[in-house]
Amino acid sequence: MLVHADPHYLFQFFSRLYRMVFLMKVEGADYVYEAVTPDGITLGSLPDNYRGQTIRGIYPPEVAGPLQDQYDRAREQKEPVFYSDKMNKVTDVASYATSILMPIEDESGNVCFVLSMTSDLSERSHTELLSSMENIDYLTKLPNLIRVKGELHQRMERLERGEVVVLYINLDRFRLLNELLGIEEGNEMLQKLAAGIGRVLPEGTVFGRVDGDEFIAVLAPSNQEAAEAAANDVLQVIESHTYEVDGIEISLSACIGAASMSENASMMIANACTAMMDAKQAGPGEIRFYGGNAATEKLLDELYVEVELIRAVRNGDLEVYYQPKLQPAAGKMQFEALARWHSPKLGTVPPSIFIPVAEKSSLIEEVTSFVLERVCRDMHTYPELFAEGRTAVNISTKLFNRPAMLRSVIDVIERCGQPPERFELEMTEQTLVDDAEHGRKIVRYLRELGFRVVIDDFGVSYSSLNYLKELDLDGIKIDQSFVQEIDEQMDRRGYDIVMFILSLAERLHLDVTAEGVETEIQLRTLERLGCGEMQGYYLSRPVPAAELAVAVHQSRERLHKPPEPVPGTAEAETARLEAYRALKVSTSSFEEKYDRIVRAVQRAFHMPISFISLIDENKQYVKAIEGMPHEDPAVQHGTPKEETLCAFVVDYKKPLVIPDTKEDEAYCLHPNVVNYGVRFYAGVPLLTEGGQAVGTLCVVDARPHTFTDKDLQLLEDYSCWVMAEMEKTPQ
Known part of the structure; x- marks a missing residue:
């Protein structure tokens, strides 16, 4: 159960x-629909005016009765209720689904809401749901x-001869x-452009x-020469459209x-x-093909890493x-073993680079065996x-079968x-849920041998909660993205999620480790919530x-040390500058080892600019x-x-x-935005072993972007690579 949690945020x-x-x-005695996801509305056969109605008011007695009984059970027991039932009885799109009902209490201890999460819908239902969605752009009717992605997938599957080429068009x-x-005239221009481009593209596009x-065109069958001709035709259409400002006629332009x-x-x-982003770097009216230098360089890089x-x-x-x-609580210390690699030719290579390379071959077995032998x-x-x-x-994931597990x-x-x-x-959640029955067998096999088995990065995959009950696990590791929401700026949301996970784990008799503990506030909060184990x-x-x-010794000292200086104060800045100067790292030497890192970052995130910065007092x-x-x-x-x-x-x-600075009131007037046109910013701190921030690793763009938790984790992995280079620099 959840106490004092915000039901709408959950x-x-x-x-x-x-x-x-x-x-x-x-x-x-009733349960009223407060909020439902779009798929829930469709697959649950709910009417458009479902909000405010009850279960008994929407479904016939033979459907409402069993469902109401499950909600009553969760409410009375004040504990999670797991059950399986036939979903969407009206349309019969899906078969059986697994659900969890979580009661949420108010301050008086009364259950005021019940949160229901359902998964394991059939692949057929998912396909039918997607095919029923409206896939037409509202403005251009394209x-x-x-x-387009669906059509591209079908063409790639059935095309035996010739190539498929995709054109990605961006207006400057x-x-x-x-x-x-104004928006209205701009929309009218887009409609005219769409019609004009459509007329010059090859038949069947x-x-x-x-x-x-941004527009996209799928040419099939086609080749590079034909695609280049089509792209030039598109550019001519775009350049033929003009608009007037203060009596001056200005032509449109684009990159493809x-x-x-x-x-x-x-x-x-x-x-x-x-390739389009490469074209924009070159200037208006440019066309760039992917698969030449950039693709070859990436493949050569991977091959070189694999050989080394x-x-x-x-x-x-x-x-x-x-x-x-x-x-x-116990003052006990355990460890996580992590593979590290410093190559004489490549320098320090982070696991986020070499582990995926190892997983593409049998090397992952050898790496795992090496780690275990070294631990022993x-x-x-x-x-x-x-x-x-x-x-x-x-x-x-590549070792998740008995022969590989036995060998490595x-x-x-x-x-x-x-x-x-x-x-x-x-093991990751996805490893276990991709094939649940196989997952259960492997987990049971390993635990019978005497191993403990835990889920890593809990909370970032699809069907987390249901599989906790179905898999006979020993524990979970709370993903660091949730832990890092607990800080002095929090509005209880991160706190509520962590509290929920700890509460659920306790009821399912699972041990919990919180990873990514980076501040004293996170440590103290987790300790107060009764988290059994922490690392970071x-x-x-x-x-x-x-x-x-x-x-x-340092970890135990941190547990009992006095509070750290408050961020932003003179005391905190003094401590930071001491760590900065102790590194003795040049601020503008542009060594190849650091340039290599920012090149890798730029390729990984497809960003026009990536950089490493150091910040002193001024x-x-x-x-x-x-x-x-x-x-x-x-x-x-x-x-x-x-x-x-x-600086933040x-x-x-x-x-x-910041996905879009212009849409963010806190940053829309910042000098980086006003003076340099920064629309997207993602930066992570460069932290010394003492936990002081001396600079940043960043990616920026003049266009807005989305940035997932996985993206952020990868950027932080690269920051560790930067600090590994800095901290081994001779003092």
């Missing part, structure tokens, strides 16, 4: 995890992106035209609108990116978008670091450190003479086994940048601290993501 939160979520208000400065002429000032056959429709569209990784594994050049996991060796070398508890090891995990620890009881295996940079970064004793200095010349004055001489968005990241030691 509804919004779980709508990201479940297609069908129902928020029901308790009124007397197909929208969903429709169209938002400025809207501001000068699927032409649609992505959003705003193109991509040919790829592994799937989504990747092909993403590649065309990347093979050499590192065979020569034993990988390392294993350990991050302490502190149990505050360290357990023998430092018995007093590892005596307190188990050591956690991450298990890749079980045989290794048997050969090393360590019992399974000393290990905890961490605030307690300790991952360290080699030889430094583990010091890290354990200015922000750029240490490496991709997308702007080093000779730019702001790069060469620095920017006043108060004029950069990075450094002062509060936490990430900052």
Whole structure:
């Protein structure tokens, strides 16, 4: 049950995890529909005026009775209720679904709302639901992106000869035209452009609108020469349209990116978008094809990493670091083992780079075996450190079958003479829910051998709650994105979610670890909520086994230390500057190792600009940048601290993501926005081992973007790569 939680925020939160979520208000003996997700309305056969109606008022007695009984049970027991039932009896689109009912109490202890989450709908229902949606752009009456992607997928599947080419068209400065002429005239111009472009595209082209000032065209069959001709025709149509400002006639212009056959429709569209961004960098009227230099460079980079990784594994050049996991109540310490790689040729390569490369081949088995062998060796070398508890090891999705698990995990620890009881295996939710029955069997098999099995990154995948009951697990790790919402700026939402997870875990008899603890406030809040175990940079970064004793001591000291200085105060700034100066890192040397990182970041996020900055008491200095010349004055001489968005990241030691600065009242008048036209900003702090922020790693764009939790985690992984380079620089 949830006490004092905001039911409407929880509804919004779980709508990201479940297609069908129902928020029901308790009124007397009835349950009134307060809010329902779109899929819930469709698949639950609810009328348009469902809000305010009761279960008995909408469904016939034979349907309402059993459903009402489940809600009554949750309300009376004040505990989660799991059940399976036949959904959407009227339309018969789906078969059976699994649901969880969570009662929410008010301050008096009375159940005031019940939150219902439903999943496991049939694939057929999902397909039929999507096909019934309106896939036409409201303004131009062209197909929208969903429709175009579906058509592209079908063409890629049935085309035996010839190629499919995607054109991604972006109009230049169209938002400025809207501001000068007004939205209505701008919309009229878009309609005329859409009609004109459609007339010159080859017969059989699927032409649609992505959003705003972007269009997409699928040419099939086609080749690069024909696609280039079509793209030039499109540019001519666009340039023939003009508008007038103060008596001066101005022509429209555009840039076009193109991509040919790829592994799937989504990747092909993403590649065309990347090529379009390259074209915009070159200037108006440019056409760029993806799959040339950029694609080749990426493949060569991956191949080079794989070759070096093979050499590192065979020569034993990988390392294993350990991050302490502190149990505050017992004062007990356990560890998570993490693979690390410093290549003589590539420098420090973060796991987010080399693990995906390893997973594309059997290398992942060798990496996992290496980690376990090294853990077993360290357990023998430092018995007093590892005596307190188990050591956690991450298990890749690629190993989730008995033969691979036997080769890379079980045989290794048997050969090393360590019992399974000393290990905890961490698996992602998606690994377990992709094939639930197989997941249950593997988990049962591992636990019977003596391993503990826990879910990592809990809360970011699709059917989390239901599978907790179905899988016989030992524990969960709360994803760091939820933990990091707990801070001095919080409005209780992050607190409510963490409290909910802890409450549910307690009732299901699961242990809980909170990862990503980066501030004292997060630590104290989790401790107060009764979280059993915590890990994160605030307690300790991952360290080699030889430094583990010091890290354990530091973690225990942090648990009992006096409060840190409040962010933004003179005391906090003094501590930060001391850490900044202790690094002794040049602010404008543009070494290749840092340039290599920002290039990798730019490619990973398809952003026009990525950079590393350092911030002293007065200015922000750029240490490496991709997308702007080093000779730019702001790069060469620095920017006043108060004029950069990075100052917020450094002062509060936490990430900052602004999807659209012009739509955000807090930042729309910031100098970065007004002077440089920054529309999108995502930055993470560069944190020293002592937890002080010395600078930032950022990506920016002149266009708005979405940025997922997974994107943010990847950017933070890259920031660790930056700090690894800085902290090993000779002092």
